[in-house]
Amino acid sequence: MTTDTPIDTRDLGPEDMAARGFKRVSRGDAIRRYCVDVCMCGARQEVLMCANGGCPLWPFRMGNDPFRDPRTMTDEQKAEAAERLRVGRERKTAGDQGATPEGASIWDN
Numbered sequence: 458m459t460t461d462t463p464i465d466t467r468d469l470g471p472e473d474m475a476a477r478g479f480k481r482v483s484r485g486d487a488i489r490r491y492c493v494d495v496c497m498c499g500a501r502q503e504v505l506m507c508a509n510g511g512c513p514l515w516p517f518r519m520g521n522d523p524f525r526d527p528r529t530m531t532d533e534q535k536a537e538a539a540e541r542l543r544v545g546r547e548r549k550t551a552g553d554q555g556a557t558p559e560g561a562s563i564w565d566n
């Protein structure tokens with residue numbers, strides 16, 4: 458989506474974004490997609506090889522946040538997370554449109 462009118466996303470909520478055709482993505486996914494789709498023109502391996510340490514996105518280019526402490530989970534939390542992952546995969550397999558398909562760009566909207 459492009460627009461000539463400035464839009465302050467701080468004034469928008471999930472419904473506003475959906476109405477504008479945006480699919481929900483995490484910040485990590487958005488950064489990763491920017492690096493792959495825009496900066497490296499789809500060359501995923503080039504994002505891994507990126508040596509531009511001056512870029513503010515560099516620490517996040519692989520889609521994770523290396524500044525966050527590694528999460529420690531109890532066995533119960535691991536089981537709950539595994540269940541959430543299983544349900545999410547089933548939804549994705551069933552064609553739920555809540556996630557951006559692999560390889561798609563959030564700028565395709």
Ligand code: SF4
Nearest residue numbers: 492496507509512515
């Ligand atoms: S970290 Fe910066 S320079 Fe490297 S691929 Fe991402 S946007 Fe491009």
